[in-house]
Amino acid sequence: MHPALQGLLTIVIGVGACLSYFWASNQFLDRVLFPAKGPNAGRNINRANMIRPWLFLFPALFALSLYLAYPVFETIRLSLTDRVTQPDGTTVYHFVGLGNYIQMSGDPKFWEALWNNMLWLIVVPALSTAFGLMAAQLTDRITWGNVAKSLIFMPMAISFVGAAVIWKLIYDARPPDAAQIGVLNAVYVSLTGNDPQQWLTVPFWNSFLLMVVLVWIQTGFAMVILSAALRGIPEETIEAAIVDGANPFQIFFKIKVPQIMPTIMLVWTTITLVVLKIFDIVFAMTNGQWGTQVLANYMFNQLFVTRDWGVGSASAMVIMLLVTPILVWNVRQARKEMR
């Protein structure tokens, strides 16, 4: 059988099974279990409506619990235990309390990762939002604004693996007497006359060069959302400001920005979430060497290279802890909207 046909068949079966569940379960509920006919029609409709939300929700809740909630609890458990292989080949888990966390806090690489993550958390959302806001304001009123927007938005579609290759080419360094093929070194050498730098190994600054990659990817996202928010600002407020003789900059910072503050916050937190989980870029470009380690990559190393599940899970818990404030804020926002 041709692999393409196989693929097509599996696609049809997979999607078909999913759709038929919803249809069949609703049919079952309305026709067999609580038919909306006969003596108990009214009660049956009510009963059916009690159950229906759960029919609608069941697959999603099941998948969410299994694929996201269960691993979280599993991780909490693993982070408090040590794995020991018994002589007969079975594996047991000994409870060690906070032992893994104490061991981790003695590892300088962990503190480096934590410190870098903090830097990432400050720099990337700030720059992405700032650039996004600037791009949104500038492209809003020019004729070819939409074209410009889609070009700035484009990096969103690029995989991290692809982005890593793109930026490695930019940071590439050749020996001092050869022609530089990396843009950054070409510019640097022609401006300063110094020898080319191995950018990704320059301590402290190399983390920022990795952040640039994520800023490049996320700016488009920020721009699209903020530009919609800018358009939603009532015209009267701006006209009033113009009448009062405000210049364009004053209008932007004093009138527009305060009005779209909630959206700015939303963009900021969304990008923060991406940053906290940042793994691929660091993994593909430096693998956390030269002082660029971040938490998710540290966790990956502990899990799959050192094979120390306890510490790996403990570092995962640290990521979860850092996420908690954002989580609380998000939940609060969601509840506000409910009212």
Add this chain to the structure above:
Amino acid sequence: MDNIAGHKSSLTWAVHISVVLLVALWLFPTVGLFVSSFRTADQIASSGWWNAMFPTEQSLTLRTADPDAQVQQDGVYVIEGNLFAVEGRDPAPISTFGISSRDVSAFQPGDTAELRDGSALTLQANGDYRLVSAEEITGTRGSRVFVSAEIPPEFTLRNYDTVLGQDVVQRLLMFVGAGLVLWGVARFVLSSQPPVVAQALPVVAGLALMAALAVGFGLSSGAAEGAQTTDDMARAFLSTLTVTIPATIIPIVVAAFAAYALAWMDFPGRALLIAFVVGLLVVPLQLALIPLLKLHLSMGIGKGYLGVWLAHTGFGLPLAVYLLRNYMVGLPRDIIENARVDGATEFQIFTKIILPLSFPALASFAIFQFLWTWNDLLVAKVFLIDASGQTTVMTNQIVELLGTRGGNWEILATAAFVSIAVPLVVFFAMQRYLVRGLLAGSVK
């Protein structure tokens, strides 16, 4: 709006210029990759891609013809020929040359250089050389000649042949052309249909034609001369599609029902569930890999497409439910109330009213999830790729290529560009929906 007297012209100019700068800055990296993928290894190594249109000064190591090409003339042994022809290169003007690695630019064209074995080499600017020796020339190979030459710019599709197999790019372009024609025809025919159909069908039809052509005629007819890929990129492409399409559709279906329930049905615990979904938005998925793989294996799913679909469904759901619920909540309440009064069942309301109205949000999430699953490497590696070698995905092939061809920028650039080409096309084709859906979920 901005037409305040005196400011207009200068400000407008400033805005235009700054936007041009911004766009240039954001495009620049990708353009570099794109250009590099059409250059030869020598070209990439000798000049930055921004100089791709200009001739470059390159140092080449060439060789004279083998000693068995020598002829005896007037008592001396002579080898004559053209240095570039020996290598099968196109001739290029030579500026300097050398015969020892001590000094590779010791001589000017037309000079005669004395080799270590006593023979004399005369080299012209066009690469013609004459090697004269009193003794018979021995050795297994010709002597090295280092030349600096102005190599004209050169663009090639060979990198694509190396990465994808022979002639794939040419064929793809043909298919794309056919797809575009069908798209045009379909648009024309469907122009009287309702807007959603008129927008979506031509795209689907065009893509379907391309896929049919690709399956019918095949993409690859074997690896190129000198290609080092043992991989079957065409198969990886199909695998990626097999992963991506259900992994995009299933979460949408599942999430749409759940989002509707969370938006428009009243039941105890709704607020708690919404908080639960939002909370799960932030779980790093590396946590889930091993526990879930164990689970799959114990359930008998093993490694395979089903497992990877389920995993992508699980990981994509929080965002899907969140986005779609936000959109559905914003739909006008009275439409739904009226339908309920008219006696429509919930299932009918959902399929006949809510789903069509939510199209922008659905499309937007679909694009997101498509990009995410297409670009994913980690999930595929853990849940799909096994030792049978029958299942692999594009990103994995690319990464393996990076591993084997660590320093070959021309291959890296091409491979990376191949991996981002499809997402880029999808992105530019569907951008409108993406933006619309994004906004629905975020801006009130």
Add this chain to the structure above:
Amino acid sequence: MKSSFYLSVAALALSAGIAHAEKLTVFGPWLGPDQEAVQTVLSAFAEQSGHDVSYVGSDSFEQQIVVDAEAGSAPHVAVFPQPGLASDMASRGFLTPLKDGTADWIRENYAAGDSWVSLGSYADAGGAEKLFGFFYKVDVKSLVWYSPENFEDFGYDVPTTMEELKALEAQMIEDGETPWCIGLGSGGATGWPATDWVEDMMLRTQSPEVYDQWVANEIPFDDPAVVGAIEAFGAFIEDGKVAGGRGAVASTDFRDSPKGLFDAPPQCMMHHQASFIPAFFPEGTEVGLDADFFYFPAYEGKDLGQPVLGAGTLWAITNENQAAHDLIAFLQTSEAHEIWMELGGFLTPLKTVDTSKFSDEPTAKMNGILLDATTFRFDGSDLMPGGVGAGSFWTGMVDYAGGKPAADVAKAIQNSWDALK
């Protein structure tokens, strides 16, 4: 006599396999040219045995095999590039011991057979020492690559002692040339080439016994002997001795690094790397003509003989079936070794192979170095626990190349080792 007996046993096992063919999946670290070679070997096996064999290679073999074994979806046979990882997995009960008699066959037929047996034997979950790994395809690491024509141009001679090598280095610098091209970059495994340097210097400054103690952590990593070896490596990467300067060492890709030998003008004169590196030379480079190698020499004044550092891939059964045992039996035939020998880039300690089958003169010469070693030691970082040998040792060497003092680096590596215990 005995070996032919084993051969006939292997042949019997092979013919028995035809009766019920099975699926066999092999997972290894090879990609590109090596992948084609291993597939040729496996298809020869498939043809003889009737089993349905498939091979998959991965650049991140180490991580992938761990995930698969933990989850229980391991391939039938895994080809480990490092004994350290295999021993770790054996102690977790993921490997199946090889058939009885395999160890005797190795002792009988492999040069330095005992050491290959002990390298492939690990404690299982119960602590009992068993043979789990069968070595097939080995690499010699103590080699220095150079371009003979460049040496001719400058009139350099191949050094035969470390003292001569140091003198040659000084001569090159005097001539305005750069002696070395060194690159440690290797994606997720960045840093590993430096561990080979340190191990080579360890064997050239200390006795083999000290080397063994170091690998087993019986002397701490920050012992003066080890710090001395790290600093001996440091002597090669001083500015002016290495292309691009010390700063470029850690970030240059090891696959890119040897290309400097063949540039015009050459960026460097010598490159220290294992026997597999010709696969990454520029297209059309002929080993023996464009490029050649010499043994990375030992100090004449230290009387440590001719130590050779090597490495190898070991084949272990991660998911038992008859076909997997048949494959290990097939690897005990000369034919299995000769197929890859003809394809090039393959060395073997098997004494019964027909050496005329080597693809080229240089490989045969390399195999000679392997067989003539007075001391043969296995790549130490491959024997250390994964967290050190494939973790802190690598990153430590990157830090060292970046300018951190050797003593601090060694201390940090020792700390990480302690944390694993």
